[in-house]
Amino acid sequence: MTADINNPAPKPVVLHIGDPILYNEAIYARFCELYTVIRPSTEERQRPEFIKALKEKRWGDFNAIFRPYWSTGGEMGKWDAELISCLPQGVRVFASAGAGYDWADVDELANHGIIYCNSAAACTESVADFALFGILSTFRQLTWCTTAASDPTSFTRCHLDATALSRNPRGHVLGVIGLGNIGQAIAAKAFAAFKMRILYYDVKRKSSEVEAEVHAAFVPTLQDLVRQSDCVIVATPASPDGKVLVNAELLAHFKKGARLINVARGNLVDEESLADAIDSGHIKSAMLDVHTFEPKVNERLKNRREVMLTCHNAGGTVDTHIGFERLSMENIEAVLSRAEMPNSAVNAHLFSLDI
Structure with a gap:
């Protein structure tokens, strides 16, 4: 079957939660060419409204979640079974800033076929x-x-x-x-x-x-x-x-x-x-x-x-934030564009090699 050049396949959709990109503008511009990027508002990221939006498919059937900073994008609270069960079936990867992931049930994400990636290497x-x-x-x-x-x-x-x-x-x-x-x-x-x-x-x-x-x-x-x-x-x-x-x-x-x-x-x-x-x-x-x-x-x-x-300052440098942005985008590209397991996938052991 040949591709229909008049009706190309729709681009994968990425839900960008949190603040806008600050440092890797060129990489983000390419990222936005590859994918349709949607940024929920601060109000929409509060847990009750966030769950409501997911249930009513306000952002459609998105394929990835992108959280480039640890200080924003977590307004919806813990990513537990209640929240994860509301996600579209097409979500394949959640790439987030930070090393810790106690706020996300990575096993439950894997149960829904979602690879969770942290950004420990960046900090x-x-x-x-x-x-x-x-x-x-x-x-x-x-x-x-x-x-x-x-x-x-x-x-x-x-x-x-x-x-x-x-x-x-x-x-x-x-x-x-x-x-x-x-x-x-x-x-x-x-x-x-x-x-x-x-x-x-x-x-x-x-x-x-x-x-x-x-x-x-x-x-x-x-x-x-x-x-x-x-x-x-x-x-x-x-x-x-x-x-x-x-x-x-x-x-x-x-x-x-x-x-x-x-x-x-x-x-x-x-x-x-x-x-x-x-x-x-x-x-x-x-x-x-x-x-x-x-x-x-x-x-x-x-x-x-x-x-x-000290005040949760250990990873807090501009260098770290630059790395968080870049690595999170790279992790999403690995899954959506190359069908590869990202290097920083926390729950990789719960998936087969064929993703």
Whole structure:
């Protein structure tokens, strides 16, 4: 059958949720040539209206969902069975900014034939750099050191007393929970900068080549990892079973005087149990960039010299946003234009090779 040049096949339709493109204008222009791009308004992205619009097929039978930023496009809340069941049958890919995906039921998306892609690769460098700051802040009491200069008395007290609580990271054991792209970059940078000994835990062991490249050794259980580590970094985008990862039970297995850093997702750490562990002296210091109830942070962790709190800034650079835009568009093109599995497909293991 020959193609009808007078009635060409309609272009695939992409639902662009969130703010307009800011950086990759040329790539987006080509993207809009390949696909019909529809942007729901802010009002239409509120959950009740969003579900109503899906049910009435306001945007037709679109084929992909494009969310280029983590700070916008999520107004409809959790992508759960209620919301996913309203999507058109023709949706094949959901490409989003950010590394974490606890707000999206990626298994349920797969049940509907939808490949979910995150953009962890785009924020790898930024998050890994920030993690080095976390290591320094917990080993060198940087919260105390950076806030005590406000008056001569606190300055003098910090100058005299912070030394006894501070250590060089060099030679200490860094335990990395999750050796994906970000975890690998953290391990490599920590080894290069501080010559730390790197251990890691992941649900699936990495190849010997990856382990050698980032100087990391595998530990088979989380309990074994934290028992051996002087500093533990949470770098996994989600808990394997959807539950809190660092809870009171796991904290009890930490070395006395260990340090904890979370640059992943706020709900992976039980903040009340962490506060208890700091109060008891079992955990010496902590750095949290992400928080369970953002933008609110745990009251017991505020204004403590042992705790560095930042505002979900680890991946927050212009470089990251440029990468989020580009990678999300590339992931959609891989599926819609080339029928390929994207490199950053989180639920790829739930699909056959033939997509």
